[in-house]
Amino acid sequence: MIDVQHVTKTFEKEDAVHDLNLSVKQGHIYGLLGSNGAGKTTLLKILAGIYRQDEGTVQIDGEPVYENVPKKQKVIFIPDNPYFLPQASIKQMAAYYRSFYPNWDEERYQKLEQVFQIDPKRKIQRLSKGMKRQAAFWLALSAMPEILILDEPIDGLDPVMRQKIKNLLFQDIAERDVTVIISSHNLREIEDICDQVGIMHNGTLRIEKELDELKTDTHKVQAAFDSDETKEEAAAGLNILHEEKRGSVYLLIVRGDREAIEEQLKPYEPRVFDLLPLTLEEIFIYEMGGIGYDIESVLL
Numbered sequence: 001m002i003d004v005q006h007v008t009k010t011f012e013k014e015d016a017v018h019d020l021n022l023s024v025k026q027g028h029i030y031g032l033l034g035s036n037g038a039g040k041t042t043l044l045k046i047l048a049g050i051y052r053q054d055e056g057t058v059q060i061d062g063e064p065v066y067e068n069v070p071k072k073q074k075v076i077f078i079p080d081n082p083y084f085l086p087q088a089s090i091k092q093m094a095a096y097y098r099s100f101y102p103n104w105d106e107e108r109y110q111k112l113e114q115v116f117q118i119d120p121k122r123k124i125q126r127l128s129k130g131m132k133r134q135a136a137f138w139l140a141l142s143a144m145p146e147i148l149i150l151d152e153p154i155d156g157l158d159p160v161m162r163q164k165i166k167n168l169l170f171q172d173i174a175e176r177d178v179t180v181i182i183s184s185h186n187l188r189e190i191e192d193i194c195d196q197v198g199i200m201h202n203g204t205l206r207i208e209k210e211l212d213e214l215k216t217d218t219h220k221v222q223a224a225f226d227s228d229e230t231k232e233e234a235a236a237g238l239n240i241l242h243e244e245k246r247g248s249v250y251l252l253i254v255r256g257d258r259e260a261i262e263e264q265l266k267p268y269e270p271r272v273f274d275l276l277p278l279t280l281e282e283i284f285i286y287e288m289g290g291i292g293y294d295i296e297s298v299l300l
Contacts, residue, residue, distance in 0.1 A: 001026035007056035034200030048077035082136035101143035109142035224272035
């Protein structure tokens with residue numbers, strides 16, 4: 001549904017996004033991860049048609065996004081700091097959205113008032129950060145988009161409201177096949193909801209995989225051998241992202257098939273051997289370390 005090919009965007013002679021390819025399937029939740037300054041927000045604004053790429057193509061259902069009004073009417077972008085008209089109430093912003101988005105559903109807008117429980121007559125600028133974000137979701141979901149692009153969407157929300165919003169997203173995906181792209185530093189939340197994950201660094205997409213595939217492809221090995229020489233022989237040929245020694249036990253972060261890793265190490269009869277799954281947060285840390293990002297302070 002969303003297809004990005006060889007996209008580059010430059011600001012003041014520096015590439016915020018460089019030769020990037022990305023694909024998002026309809027009805028999926030795509031988690032966009034990356035280091036600070038990796039270019040995630042720039043990419044999201046390109047996908048939303050706010051920025052025009054300098055090179056490459058960005059298409060939704062085979063059509064370009066930038067300056068394509070009918071296509072942009074089906075896409076809503078909620079930025080890290082949602083923008084509202086000065087002095088506007090939620091009710092006034094709803095009228096504004098209604099004029100732009102032809103799929104606006106007034107009945108749903110009324111029903112969502114019971115979910116968010118905010119007086120629609122209140123001035124948005126007087127709301128707390130979390131309530132402003134709730135207002136942004138209220139308006140966005142009432143517009144019935146086909147694609148939701150979210151930049152740090154749960155920042156400032158309490159746990160109950162986070163779960164409510166996740167349930168609403170799941171409902172839209174199940175009933176209307178909505179596609180969601182989420183950029184967030186809260187990897188535990190991403191792990192709970194995403195089907196597919198992309199990891200950006202220095203403007204490029206370094207990894208793009210189904211979440212289940214990514215998690216089954218990276219493992220934490222804890223093993224102790226009779227000698228360092230035995231360990232070196234046992235680990236030869238493994239794709240090791242990170243290695244450290246804690247006393248007599250080696251900690252290895254290994255990319256590859258679980259059974260193949262076991263078959264490689266067990267013939268050397270390690271005195272200690274555990275093969276453990278990694279969380280998305282751990283995978284992110286070690287993958288970033290593998291592409292040169294400084295993770296030493298994280299691993300202390």
